[in-house]
Amino acid sequence: MSSEFRSRAKLVALLAGATLGATASLCPRSASAAVVPGPTAMAAEPVSPLTQEWIGLELTPLSLALTGAPCCRPGASLSPVQAGPGGSIRLLRHRWEHAYVIPIEAGLYFGTTGSGTHFLHVETEGGLIVPGTNRCLELGVGAGAGILGMTYARDCDGTCVLGGAGGLLSLVARVLFIDGPHLTAGASARVVLPLNHARGEYLGHIMGWGDMLLAAVEVGLGR
Numbered sequence: 001m002s003s004e005f006r007s008r009a010k011l012v013a014l015l016a017g018a019t020l021g022a023t024a025s026l027c028p029r030s031a032s033a034a035v036v037p038g039p040t041a042m043a044a045e046p047v048s049p050l051t052q053e054w055i056g057l058e059l060t061p062l063s064l065a066l067t068g069a070p071c072c073r074p075g076a077s078l079s080p081v082q083a084g085p086g087g088s089i090r091l092l093r094h095r096w097e098h099a100y101v102i103p104i105e106a107g108l109y110f111g112t113t114g115s116g117t118h119f120l121h122v123e124t125e126g127g128l129i130v131p132g133t134n135r136c137l138e139l140g141v142g143a144g145a146g147i148l149g150m151t152y153a154r155d156c157d158g159t160c161v162l163g164g165a166g167g168l169l170s171l172v173a174r175v176l177f178i179d180g181p182h183l184t185a186g187a188s189a190r191v192v193l194p195l196n197h198a199r200g201e202y203l204g205h206i207m208g209w210g211d212m213l214l215a216a217v218e219v220g221l222g223r
Contacts, residue, residue: 079114162210164194
């Protein structure tokens with residue numbers, strides 16, 4: 001097992017552990033009926049969480065490269081942390097008691113600090129709503145197509161990038177801070193894994209495979 005793979009696995013494990021550890025303090029209180037104080041205490045109606053989302057927006061202002069610059073290339077440098085504008089729109093997410101599915105999600109991201117990163121994607125996502133977290137922690141997998149290009153040099157008849165073009169997978173951890181009857185809001189981390197690096201000109205000249213982690217804040221509207 002290569003040291004690069006071990007580092008990548010350790011980073012993903014740390015991310016998952018931090019997400020799980022923060023869940024207990026970040027999750028909203030249980031939606032069970034509250035007791036109204038008074039001479040004749042009565043149970044208030046429980047608040048139903050959002051089940052059918054019509055539209056959701058994810059803003060992605062930050063990325064983390066999980067791949068280093070290739071060895072021994074003069075002037076090669078890949079900024080590990082980058083910031084820039086980006087976002088995704090998702091449609092018709094449905095949430096059951098312990099599972100969810102997003103039929104379609106599409107978006108783009110442009111890292112404008114450091115060496116630069118470009119990412120476009122269209123995916124279908126599904127996963128688990130983790131039991132015991134009051135339905136506010138989701139762990140999922142996305143599958144679809146996209147282009148990821150992370151710049152590390154500028155002498156490849158244009159821009160040299162790591163990434164991939166074509167099929168991709170993504171691993172998602174999502175924490176909801178608000179889970180109301182018509183609104184959800186939260187934050188997520190998505191590990192982007194291109195399935196092939198498709199050497200050629202795709203938002204830069206792709207010279208090798210690479211992956212990244214994309215951070216997001218989000219809001220969803222529905223019923």
